[in-house]
Each structure stands twice: as C-alpha cells, then as structure tokens.
Amino acid sequence: xxxxxxxxxxxxxxxxxxxxxxxVSRIGSSMAPVALAFAVLxxxxxxxxxxxxxxxRTTAMIVFLLVGGxxxxxxxxxxxxxxxxxxxxxxxxxxxxxxxTGNATVPSIVAIEAINGAVTAFTMPAMQGLVPQxxxxxxxxxxxxxxxxxxxxxxxxxxxxxGLIVAGPGAGWALAVDAMTYAIAVVALARVTIPPVARAATxxxxxxxxxxxxxxxxxxxxxIVLAFGFxxxxxxxxxxxxxxxxxxxxxxxxxxxxxxxxxxxxAVGAVLMTVVLMRGQLRxxxxxxxxxxxxxxPALVMLGVAPSVWLLLPVAFAAGMGMEVFGTGWNVALMExxxxxxxxxxxxxxxxxxxxxxxxxxxxxxxxxxxADPRWLAVISGVAxxxxxxxxxxxxSVWRLGRRDDASPEPAxxPEPAxxPTR
Numbered sequence: 001x002x003x004x005x006x007x008x009x010x011x012x013x014x015x016x017x018x019x020x021x022x023x024v025s026r027i028g029s030s031m032a033p034v035a036l037a038f039a040v041l042x043x044x045x046x047x048x049x050x051x052x053x054x055x056x057r058t059t060a061m062i063v064f065l066l067v068g069g070x071x072x073x074x075x076x077x078x079x080x081x082x083x084x085x086x087x088x089x090x091x092x093x094x095x096x097x098x099x100x101t102g103n104a105t106v107p108s109i110v111a112i113e114a115i116n117g118a119v120t121a122f123t124m125p126a127m128q129g130l131v132p133q134x135x136x137x138x139x140x141x142x143x144x145x146x147x148x149x150x151x152x153x154x155x156x157x158x159x160x161x162x163g164l165i166v167a168g169p170g171a172g173w174a175l176a177v178d179a180m181t182y183a184i185a186v187v188a189l190a191r192v193t194i195p196p197v198a199r200a201a202t203x204x205x206x207x208x209x210x211x212x213x214x215x216x217x218x219x220x221x222x223x224i225v226l227a228f229g230f231x232x233x234x235x236x237x238x239x240x241x242x243x244x245x246x247x248x249x250x251x252x253x254x255x256x257x258x259x260x261x262x263x264x265x266x267a268v269g270a271v272l273m274t275v276v277l278m279r280g281q282l283r284x285x286x287x288x289x290x291x292x293x294x295x296x297x298p299a300l301v302m303l304g305v306a307p308s309v310w311l312l313l314p315v316a317f318a319a320g321m322g323m324e325v326f327g328t329g330w331n332v333a334l335m336e337x338x339x340x341x342x343x344x345x346x347x348x349x350x351x352x353x354x355x356x357x358x359x360x361x362x363x364x365x366x367x368x369x370x371x372a373d374p375r376w377l378a379v380i381s382g383v384a385x386x387x388x389x390x391x392x393x394x395x396x397s398v399w400r401l402g403r404r405d406d407a408s409p410e411p412a413x414x415p416e417p418a419x420x421p422t423r
Contacts, residue, residue, distance in 0.1 A: 007278075009143040014192045015134040021188035022127070023150040025085060028181030030158025032092070035174035038166045039099045040109060049106045056110045057117035062355050064121035069348025070207040072126035073341060076196070077133070080126040082189050084119050085182045091116040093179035099172030124351055125344035132335040132343070133194050137404055141285075144331040145277035148324060152271045211345025214338060220286060220397040221338070221346070224330065225353045227392040231293065231385060232357040237365025238300050238381035242374045249374075250307050258309035262316045266299075269320025277328050285329030286401045290393040292329075295322030297386045304378030336404045 010016050040050045072080050091112050098104035135143045165174040202210075216222055247259035254262075282288045299319040302311055338346045368377055392398055 007146075009135050009139045009146060012135060014194065015131075015143060017188050017191040018130065018134055019146060019150065021081075021085075021185040021192075022147055023154065024181050024188065025088075025185040026151055026154040027158050027161070028092075028178040028185075030154045031162035031174060031178045031181075034159045034162035035166060035171055035178055036095070036113070039095065039104070039171035039175055040106065042099060042171055043104045043109065044106050052106065053110050053113050056114040057120075058355070058359065060114040060117035061121045062352065064118040065125075065348045065352050065355070066208060066211075066345075067204070068122035069125040069211060069345035070204055071122060072129055072344030072348075073211070074207065076194070077126040077130040077344065078189055078192050078194055080122055081130065082186050084123040084126065085186045085189070087119045088116060088123070089179045089182040089186070091119065092175050092182070096172045096175035096179060099175065100170070121348075125348045128331070128334070128347035129340070129344035130194070131331075132340060134192070137336055140335050141281060141328060141332050142278050144328045144335075145274045148328060149271065149274035149278070152267060152274060152324075156267065207345065211342055211349065214342040215346050215349045218337065218397075219395065220333070220401050221350075223392055223395050223398055224286065224290075225350050227388050229353045229357045230388050232354050233361030233364070234300075234381050234385050234388075235296065235361070236358045237361035237368075238303070238378050238385075239296075241362050241365045242369060242378055242381075243303060245369055246303060246307050246374050246378065253306075253308045254312070255309075258312075261309055262312045265313045266316040266320035269317040270324040271320075273321040273324035274328070277324070281403065282325070282329050282332065284400070284402050285333045286398045287393070289326035289329030289333075290389055290398065292322030292325030293389050294386060295319050297382045297389075300382030300385060301379050304375040304380075304382070307375070332403070333401060337401070 010019060036053065037050055040053050043049070095104065095109055095112050098108060131143055131147075132140060161177075162174045165171075165177060215225075243262075244256070244259055247254040247256060295315075296319045298315040299312065302315050334343065334347065334350070365377070
C-alpha cells in the first residue's frame with residue numbers, strides 16, 4: 001500500500017471547513033438519542049411514547065430519502081446541507097424550548113421529530129455527494145477515513161456529554177446544545193466554496209428514474225446493496241437485539257457491564273482502523289471491504305458458542321476493524337465510479353436499502369428469540385452472514401473493482417465500468 005501524509009486532505013481549505021462542520025454536527029447528532037430519549041421520558045414515563053417518537057422520525061426519513069437524493073443532485077449540495085442544518089437546529093431547538101418550559105407533549109414531539117427525520121433524508125445524500133467535489137480521487141480514501149475517525153470519536157464523546165447535561169440542567173438543555181452544534185456547522189459550511197454545476201430542469205420522476213438507471217447499471221453496486229439488505233438485518237437482529245439479551249441471561253460470563261466492554265472493543269477497533277486507512281491505499285476497495293465484513297462472523301458465532309467477555313473482546317475488536325474497512329472502501333467505490341451528477345441519488349437508493357432492513361431485522365429477531373434458543377440463533381446468523389458475504393465477494397465485478405486514477409474522467413452513465421483500472 002502506498003503511504004501518504006495522513007492529514008493531507010485537511011490542507012485543502014474547503015475540505016477542512018467541511019470536516020469541521022461535519023465533526024461539530026456529529027457531536028450534536030450523537031447526543032440526540034440520549035437527550036431525546038430522556039426528554040420524552042420527562043414528558044411521559046412510558047416506553048411506548050419513546051417508541052412513537054423514534055418510529056415517526058425513522059419513517060419520515062425513509063419516506064423522503066429518495067426525494068433528498070434528487071434535490072441534492074439538482075441543487076448545490078453545500079446549500080442543501082446548510083438548509084438542512086438550519087431546519088435541524090430549529091426543530092431540535094423547538095423541542096428543547098418546549099421541554100425546558102414544561103410545555104412539551106408527546107404528540108408535539110412526535111410531529112417535530114418527524115420533520116427532523118425528513119430533514120435528515122436530505123442531509124445524508126448531500127453529504128455523500130459533496131466529498132468528491134472537495135478532494136481529488138487520490139485523497140478520497142483518506143478523506144473518508146478522516147470523517148469516519150471523527151464520527152467514531154464523536155460517538156464516544158456525544159452520548160457521554162449528553163448524559164452529563166441530562167443529569168445536570170436537564171434533557172431540554174442537552175437538546176439545546178444539539179441544536180447549537182448544527183447552527184455552528186451552518187457557519188462553517190459557509191466557508192466552503194465549490195464551483196456551480198449546471199443541471200437541466202427535469203421532473204422529479206425523471207430524476208428518480210435516471211438515478212435508478214445509474215444504480216442498476218452497475219452490478220457491483222446493486223449486488224452489495226442487496227447483500228447488505230440481508231447483512232444489516234442480521235447484524236441488527238443478532239448483535240444489537242440478541243447480544244444484550246444473551247448478556248443478561250449469562251451474567252456470570254458476560255452481563256450488562258461485559259457487553260458494554262465488548263461494544264467498546266468494537267468501537268476501538270474501528271477507530272484504530274481509520275488511522276491505518278488514512279495512510280494506506282485499498283487497491284481493491286470492495287474486495288478488501290467484503291473480506292473485512294467476514295470478520296463479523298467470529299463475533300456472532302462466539303456470542304452463541306461461548307458468550308464470555310474475554311473471548312468476545314478480541315473478536316469484537318476485529319469486527320470493528322473489518323466493518324471500518326468496508327465502510328471506507330464502499331464510500332470510495334461510490335465516489336469514484338458513480339457520476340457526480342447522480343451520486344446523491346445513488347447514495348439515497350443505497351441508504352434506503354439499509355434503513356428498511358434494520359427495523360425488519362430487529363423485529364424478526366425479537367420474535368425469533370421468543371420461540372428459539374438465542375445462542376443457536378446467533379451461531380446460525382454467523383453462518384448466514386458468512387455465506388452472504390462470500391456470495392457477494394464471488395461476483396467478478398465486486399472482486400475486481402479497483403481504484404481509478406486521479407486523472408480518470410468522470411464515469412459515464414450506462415454500463416458499469418467493470419473493474420476499472422487497477423494499480
């Protein structure tokens with residue numbers, strides 16, 4: 001692997017300000033689940049109330065995700081992000097004000113958070129499409145690894161900060177800080193300069209069809225998205241749902257505290273891998289990514305065979321590293337091989353598959369755990385996870401896809417660029 005300056009991408013003014021905006025807003029978004037959960041429970045001490053709020057937010061996000069992709073491809077992605085961040089600051093700030101003043105109700109929070117979820121549907125495609133406008137191809141991997149490093153770090157900082165504020169001034173003030181981070185991000189994004197892109201005025205339906213054509217014309221793309229429709233469902237169901245359940249049933253081997261340590265090991269593995277990816281180059285991003293995904297399998301199998309904290313720590317650490325390789329490799333593959341004019345729409349189709357699969361996996365595995373041995377479910381899930389990963393890896397266009405040269409022209413619409421030039 002070619003070694004380069006780990007921070008070279010940050011020397012570019014525009015990417016640096018984008019990175020600052022992304023990091024600050026990520027602190028807020030990582031605070032939100034904790035702050036919002038306790039804010040809702042302050043209003044009504046019922047789990048169903050929290051479920052309604054989360055369901056409203058997720059449903060709105062899924063409904064508007066494809067629209068967000070079209071808008072992000074049609075207009076300046078920086079402006080789309082700024083407007084989205086302004087609306088996020090206003091919605092979270094409104095909930096914060098209602099909670100602080102004692103005027104919040106569950107229906108009002110449900111309505112406001114549904115708007116917040118819809119806004120998020122515009123944020124993600126715009127952000128995905130903006131990165132390759134800010135850095136050259138040779139720095140795409142480093143830029144994505146830097147953003148992932150910041151994301152993993154804020155995932156540790158944000159919830160802890162939210163917990164401190166909730167325990168002190170209260171949940172409403174934690175939401176107010178969340179809103180403030182988005183306001184700061186808007187100011188940082190104003191320093192980002194990108195050249196205007198002329199786009200033809202076409203209908204929403206035409207743009208959706210064109211995005212779908214770009215998505216389906218690249219075999220490696222739809223194969224991975226299809227595979228992860230199943231892999232995400234399995235991961236959420238077996239790891240996120242069954243994991244804590246198995247931990248509580250084996251307090252002598254794992255328990256709640258042990259499960260927390262296992263998740264921390266997974267996060268540490270991901271953080272350390274981002275540092276590695278800042279310096280080295282993945283010559284075949286999907287090949288490396290799908291091999292990395294296979295490192296999740298030992299963690300799932302071990303959860304069922306021997307749910308011991310000391311046995312799970314190393315495999316969870318490796319799983320975190322492997323998933324980070326995939327995340328960075330996948331983003332690089334999309335950004336290098338999908339035309340700029342359609343990148344946000346393709347990213348929205350990708351995200352749609354992921355977000356639909358997650359609640360399905362949680363629901364199905366929750367039901368299965370009530371009728372079958374959860375430890376056997378974890379083992380079977382690991383085997384299924386491996387078979388799906390290897391099946392995707394065996395597809396020639398997935399295995400062969402290589403990095404594009406920095407001077408390569410933007411890929412054209414239509415047939416996929418096969419493996420692309422490798423180096």
